[in-house]
Amino acid sequence: MHMYDILAKKREGLALSREEIEFFIRGFTAGEIPDYQASALLMAICIQGMDERETADLTLSMAHSGEMADLSQIPGIKGDKHSTGGVGDKTTLIVGPLAAACGVVVAKMSGRGLGYTGGTIDKLESIPGFSTQQSPQRFAQIAEEVGVCIVGQSGELAPADKKLYALRDVTATVESIPLIASSIMSKKLAGGSDCILLDVKTGSGAFMKTLEESVQLAQAMVSIGARAGRKTAALITDMDHPLGRAVGNALEVEEACQVLCGEGPGDLRALSVELAAWMAWMAGKAPSLEEARALAEEKLRDGSALERFCRMVQAQGGDPSVAEHPERLPKAAVSLAVLAPKDGWLCRVDTREVGRASVVLGAGRETRESALDYGAGIRFAKVLGDPVRQGEPLGWVYASTEGRAQEGARLLAGALEIGERPPEKRPLFYAAITEKGTQRL
Numbered sequence: 001m002h003m004y005d006i007l008a009k010k011r012e013g014l015a016l017s018r019e020e021i022e023f024f025i026r027g028f029t030a031g032e033i034p035d036y037q038a039s040a041l042l043m044a045i046c047i048q049g050m051d052e053r054e055t056a057d058l059t060l061s062m063a064h065s066g067e068m069a070d071l072s073q074i075p076g077i078k079g080d081k082h083s084t085g086g087v088g089d090k091t092t093l094i095v096g097p098l099a100a101a102c103g104v105v106v107a108k109m110s111g112r113g114l115g116y117t118g119g120t121i122d123k124l125e126s127i128p129g130f131s132t133q134q135s136p137q138r139f140a141q142i143a144e145e146v147g148v149c150i151v152g153q154s155g156e157l158a159p160a161d162k163k164l165y166a167l168r169d170v171t172a173t174v175e176s177i178p179l180i181a182s183s184i185m186s187k188k189l190a191g192g193s194d195c196i197l198l199d200v201k202t203g204s205g206a207f208m209k210t211l212e213e214s215v216q217l218a219q220a221m222v223s224i225g226a227r228a229g230r231k232t233a234a235l236i237t238d239m240d241h242p243l244g245r246a247v248g249n250a251l252e253v254e255e256a257c258q259v260l261c262g263e264g265p266g267d268l269r270a271l272s273v274e275l276a277a278w279m280a281w282m283a284g285k286a287p288s289l290e291e292a293r294a295l296a297e298e299k300l301r302d303g304s305a306l307e308r309f310c311r312m313v314q315a316q317g318g319d320p321s322v323a324e325h326p327e328r329l330p331k332a333a334v335s336l337a338v339l340a341p342k343d344g345w346l347c348r349v350d351t352r353e354v355g356r357a358s359v360v361l362g363a364g365r366e367t368r369e370s371a372l373d374y375g376a377g378i379r380f381a382k383v384l385g386d387p388v389r390q391g392e393p394l395g396w397v398y399a400s401t402e403g404r405a406q407e408g409a410r411l412l413a414g415a416l417e418i419g420e421r422p423p424e425k426r427p428l429f430y431a432a433i434t435e436k437g438t439q440r441l
């Protein structure tokens with residue numbers, strides 16, 4: 001088999017065979033296929049696309065390029081949840097323990113922040129003492145005893161994706177549904193869970209800006225999951241506004257704990273309950289989605305989810321008292337208010353810019369090597385649609401230096417638009433995609 005022939009075939013828009021795809025992934029991962037040929041293939045895929053069978057073959061090949069986690073020694077149905085990325089999305093911190101309280105085993109690998117979007121691992125590491133590195137034995141033991149354990153992705157998980165992603169990033173080949181779907185799903189399949197729930201974001205802060213694109217991506221990923229024999233579903237949810245009111249690692253842990261304690265913002269609570277309910281339903285812990293919702297509500301209300309969270313934190317070396325004592329989380333030295341320049345309504349939030357402001361403040365990484373400032377971030381006083389009076393705080397920025405705080409405040413102010421009338425209300429949920437089809441909500 002020759003890479004040249006594979007390139008010519010995809011250039012002409014023909015479907016590649018499983019053998020050709022495996023030849024490419026194996027050779028590229030081993031360093032035998034040079035970057036220029038891999039880049040040419042990525043660009044041909046971007047332009048010509050891939051059918052469902054090819055995309056599934058590509059994903060499975062990437063998943064098998066490294067270690068495939070074997071969770072079979074952990075009793076129970078294992079459920080995973082993945083968000084395509086957003087700003088202020090701290091749902092995993094709530095959904096993991098909540099799904100566990102509903103009887104799903106959450107033995108999960110999560111990622112770090114990417115660009116302007118935050119990562120669960122960074123958030124968890126803002127809890128004093130918390131370790132996201134556990135031996136495979138300890139990972140399995142915590143998952144079995146507590147029902148939830150969240151660790152960082154090992155370097156051996158889908159190494160083909162790591163190499164391909166780095167190449168896509170510099171060859172303008174990120175924006176391709178088969179490439180995004182295979183990248184995400186290769187890591188989910190290698191993660192080993194029986195059920196996979198995908199939270200596909202749509203809106204100004206999402207990877208996919210339009211609902212149509214988000215639905216197509218979700219359909220591609222659900223189809224891959226089904227072909228790989230995993231129960232897979234996706235919800236399309238809003239990311240036209242940061243989720244909840246906090247952006248930044250320790251600030252988000254605090255907000256997640258508020259929801260686990262029965263308080264916190266309504267959008268974050270509603271999304272977390274819905275995601276946990278879907279996981280419980282998919283894992284067979286309730287006979288219907290309606291009953292799964294009632295179960296998740298009950299486990300949140302009666303403190304079971306909070307108890308799972310505290311046990312997970314303790315088992316992973318962290319201080320569980322942060323749940324009720326947020327003052328024990330890292331704090332930023334400087335805070336500045338961003339004030340409303342006029343009366344009106346908060347009618348637009350440029351979520352991507354809010355994410356950029358959080359990176360400048362120190363809550364995200366400017367480069368791979370940047371150190372995080374766990375206390376840094378943003379807290380909103382007003383959310384989309386709220387009436388505002390001139391001079392009232394729209395929110396506060398937190399940073400370790402006055403200079404960073406000033407720069408973050410300037411970016412945040414630029415991301416918030418005050419209008420003369422309230423914006424149209426956007427739903428939190430747009431669509432649900434299962435192996436049976438797509439349902440608009």
Ligand code: URA
Pocket residue numbers: 084165174179180181183184207
């Ligand atoms: N996240 C991933 O893991 N891969 C992509 O291609 C896009 C988002």
